[in-house]
Amino acid sequence: MEKPVRIISTEKIRSFNDKVRNGLEHALNFMLATEDSKIEISQFEPFLMPVEAYLKAYKKKSIMIKIYCGRAYVGELYWFFELNSAIILGSLLRMLPISALEEKLRDPVFDATDQDAFGEVGNQLCGILDRAFRTLTKKDIHLKMDFNKAVYPDEALELKTFKNHEEYVVLLCDIKIPKQPTQKLTLLLPRSLYEVMLNIEISLEGIDPKLVLIHSQNEERMEQIQTSLNNRYTKVIAVSAVDEIITKIDQPRIAAVGIELPKLNFPLSVQDSILLKRLAANRALSKLPSFITWEGASIVNIEEVKKLGLAGVTEGSFSEDFARWVLAFTKN
Numbered sequence: 001m002e003k004p005v006r007i008i009s010t011e012k013i014r015s016f017n018d019k020v021r022n023g024l025e026h027a028l029n030f031m032l033a034t035e036d037s038k039i040e041i042s043q044f045e046p047f048l049m050p051v052e053a054y055l056k057a058y059k060k061k062s063i064m065i066k067i068y069c070g071r072a073y074v075g076e077l078y079w080f081f082e083l084n085s086a087i088i089l090g091s092l093l094r095m096l097p098i099s100a101l102e103e104k105l106r107d108p109v110f111d112a113t114d115q116d117a118f119g120e121v122g123n124q125l126c127g128i129l130d131r132a133f134r135t136l137t138k139k140d141i142h143l144k145m146d147f148n149k150a151v152y153p154d155e156a157l158e159l160k161t162f163k164n165h166e167e168y169v170v171l172l173c174d175i176k177i178p179k180q181p182t183q184k185l186t187l188l189l190p191r192s193l194y195e196v197m198l199n200i201e202i203s204l205e206g207i208d209p210k211l212v213l214i215h216s217q218n219e220e221r222m223e224q225i226q227t228s229l230n231n232r233y234t235k236v237i238a239v240s241a242v243d244e245i246i247t248k249i250d251q252p253r254i255a256a257v258g259i260e261l262p263k264l265n266f267p268l269s270v271q272d273s274i275l276l277k278r279l280a281a282n283r284a285l286s287k288l289p290s291f292i293t294w295e296g297a298s299i300v301n302i303e304e305v306k307k308l309g310l311a312g313v314t315e316g317s318f319s320e321d322f323a324r325w326v327l328a329f330t331k332n
Contacts, residue, residue: 004049004057005232007169008203016198017044017171020132020187027128031121032092041185042174048191048204048232049170051162059153060184062086063110065122066146066161067129072139073196076163079122080186083108083151088177090117098179115149122147137197164190167231169202192227201235209235210330211253214322215245216260221319225258228323234330242275250284256329257285260318261294266301273308280309289329291322 007013025041032039061083069075081089087108091101094117110118126145133141171187195201212229214236216222222238229236234255239245245259259279264272279285279292290312297315305313316325 002050002053002167002232004047004053004170005207006205007046007048008205009046010200012198012200013046013202016136017046019136020044020129020171021173023128023132024125027125028089028121031124032089037178039178040176042176044171044173044187047170047172048167048202050167051188052159054168054170054186054188055159058186061108062152063118064148064150064152065126066148067126068144068146069193070142070144072141073193075190075193077143077190077193078162078188079125080152080184080188081118082183082185083110084180085175085177085183085185086110086118086121087114088180089121090114092177093117093121110149110151115147119147119149133197137199139197141197164192164227166227167191169194192230204232207232208253209233210255211251212236212256212258212326212330213239213245213248213254214258215239215242216318217262218260218319221260224319225323229326229330242279245285246278246282249282249288254284254288256289256291256326257312258291258318258322258326259293261292263295264297264301264305266304268304276305276308276310280311286311289326291316291318291325293318 021041021044025039028039028041058080062080063083063086065079065081067077067079069077084105087104087110088101091104091114094113096104123145126143130141130143133139133143168188169191171189173185174182175185176182191202210233212234214222214225215238226236226238237248239248242259242261245257249257268276291314292310292312293314293316297313299315302313302315316322
């Protein structure tokens with residue numbers, strides 16, 4: 001199982017994380033705090049890890065809030081609040097007397113009243129995140145909370161609970177509630193969501209991932225390949241035109257190339273012949289493992305294209321076969 005690895009901070013990452021943290025802190029204090037009693041949230045420490053590693057390492061009783069993400073990005077993110085934090089925040093919202101709160105914390109049980117109160121806190125914070133994400137990133141992203149009221153560890157919160165099959169950016173911080181011990185607060189975001197929002201490719205301490213260049217006119221297909229292959233050791237770079245493959249291929253750490261050409265008609269047109277000869281003449285491409293195909297590619301067609309000097313042509317399906325093929329060249 002992969003271990004957590006720190007994300008190399010950049011100005012954009014620090015600025016985004018700080019503004020999200022400040023927004024959450026301000027929202028909690030607006031809802032719950034008094035003038036002389038402020039809730040504090042520490043700086044986020046961002047790192048990357050698989051969900052299974054997080055679940056194995058994190059054993060404190062906690063309440064998870066699932067947040068659906070829609071529109072520009074479809075997926076889920078997750079909040080983990082320690083059980084006592086959830087009870088305290090809900091109690092502050094309903095203005096429970098200190099003596100009653102202290103009694104509740106001696107033997108904490110997340111009862112129906114706690115669930116309703118904390119659910120409202122979570123709903124408010126989800127709204128804050130929704131506005132923060134859209135304001136800070138200019139992306140059309142919409143968040144919606146789903147609170148199942150289970151106390152983790154719980155059978156309802158197994159690995160299969162988590163929708164996005166990729167590593168997650170874990171934003172870990174301390175939450176300090178007045179007159180209470182410091183506790184942990186964790187926000188888990190799919191790596192692809194984090195990169196989409198910030199329009200970046202995150203870098204990891206001590207890891208230089210292998211790069212895979214892909215091109216297809218089907219953007220959805222390229223996104224699916226990125227989601228299935230991207231991990232800490234492999235970075236799939238999708239390019240919008242074949243010419244970009246030629247300009248980007250001559251750089252370090254390129255491990256393989258995948259190209260789905262527009263449908264070719266035979267005999268080849270002059271324009272298609274020129275394109276294929278340009279690819280064949282590219283020295284960097286000729287030295288790399290390549291998977292080049294097009295809709296309806298047949299063995300007879302492939303043999304004709306190979307005569308132009310282009311290696312790597314195949315009748316394999318770009319959507320079904322490329323991901324399996326490229327694993328041989330990107331294994332850690």
